[in-house]
Amino acid sequence: MMRVSLVAVPRRGRLHAAKMAVTAGAAATVAVPVTVVGCLVTQLALGPHRSPIDASGGARALIGAVVHLTLMSLFAAGRCWGSAVSATTEPAVDSPSATTSSV
Template sequence: MSETVAAIRAEFTKLRGIRSTFVALLLFVPVSVLIAALGGWSAKGAIESDSPSLRSDFTPEQAGLDGILYGQLALIVFGVLIVSSEYASGMMRVSLLAVPRRGRLYTAKMTVTALAAAAIAIPVIVVSYLVTQIALGSHGASIDASGVPRALAGAVVYLMLMSLFAAGVAAMARSAVLPLAVLLPMVLAGTQILSVIGATKEVARYFPDQAGMRMLTVDSHDAYGGFAVLLVWTVAALAAGYLRHRRWDG
């Protein structure tokens, strides 16, 4: 047990020392909060001017979580880089000398990925929600409105699992290029486009990001179903990543 704890501490030290990975993690803060503020101010203007650009299903509660959908891109990059940077730099050889048991090293790295994502997600999600409501002014909602606490908790779990999913994919690829080239377009637009096309709408529900986003929906009746689908994707990615990691010979 002490060796596992030591491996986790070493991974935290490496995280702070690898600038690109640490910066990607920190970028989640300004991106999420800025989008939350802009979204709130924009929605307030649309409401007060009775603009047709305002979505028919707009609610202040749900608007408070919209910034997270863009901020998650930073955490996906973080999840990819925390794994791929070691392969790219050759540090993986050094890490394996320090922690010869590959399962322990992999577990420590994924534990740090999850903990770091959760640690930054919890305060940022709450702040982003409150910033949106402040920007909405009199049109805003409280943080304890019906369904909001569950959606906020769901957002934390969603971001943690998406970070782990990205890390698992990076372990499979052993590089950053392919995972980022696939995951960023997929989350930013790909699955959202598929979700509005009749022929692919049902299939898109089972992509990791689309399924997981049900946890962020304030009035969702299928949050746990979405969680289950995303969890399966994450476990599969982590398992496949470990198999590749175990067979890596440098």
């Protein structure tokens, strides 16, 4: 799918920015509930050793976790993008231009 979009769209920068924006939005949308549920489950598992949800730095830690998950998904999407770009710029092995004939 990525190779087709790269060939079909002449302005790759705009395509890349749009895909990264969608990826960031989707990752943040998933990261918020996952982070909150993970925090609550951890607090339940800690039992009497847990800290209150409104403890100092608690909100900052949750925001940091959401930002971290979002940035890691953007990093992974960027790595996939780089692979797709290099795959579209290198000739395929079975194409006639990639092999030389010595006949």
